[in-house]
Amino acid sequence: MTPPLCLLFDSDGTLVDSEILLAEVMGEILPAFGLPFSARQYMAEFRGVRFRTIIETLEARHGALVDGHFPLMEDEMRGLMERRMRAELQPIAGMPAALELLAAHPKAVVSNGPERKIRCAMESAALAAHFGDNLFSAYTLNVWKPDPALYRQAATAMGHPPERCVVIDDAAVGVAAGLEAGMHVVHLNHFPEEEATPEGAIAIRHASELPAVVARLPRSQ
Secondary structure (H helix, E strand, O other): OOOOOEEEEOOEOOOEOOHHHHHHHHHHHHHHOOOOOOHHHHHHHHOOOOHHHHHHHHHHHHOOOOOOHHHHHHHHHHHHHHHHHHHHOOEOOOHHHHHHHOOOOOEEEEEOOOHHHHHHHHHHOOOHHHOOOOEEEHHHHOOOOOOOHHHHHHHHHHOOOHHHEEEEEOOHHHHHHHHHOOOEEEEEOOOOOOOOOOOOOEEEOOHHHHHHHHHHOOOOO
């Protein structure tokens, strides 16, 4: 019997409903350091993007941070985000039930965020049991989406070739990374009226659709 496909999940916006929390935290912290920014701007332009890349983009528009302020700003942002996650974070609607239905599949979380944030998110949203220690952080592997190497390294560590992996991601950078990595890609598209799903990816609007989509995917190519 052909073994089940390996499922590689993004974290923020895919497994956990953290995007608006992160947007609000960044909208609070960044202006305090002299970078104009709003929660709406994060949601419209920067979902899933590496934090340093966001700051570099804003610096190019508005001027550089004061020397030495980036580490302080990042520490404040991550500290506030962790406190809010532990107090408020919820899983994406329908995701816990979907994960139960997909119990036979090997699974991992593959995120542009630090490992501490990933662990905090999984624990706060009561999803940790589905993934164990299969948590792959861009900060640990030193490669960030949309670079496909992040998903490829996770697949290798999980013991599966790219063609037997399924990327589940809500953000454009993650969808692009999965497609370029040569994997099946499911785009959890929360904003279908505003954001097109790229050719080659499968669009879903709700996590409850995921088990049926995975069941229809070919197990070999």
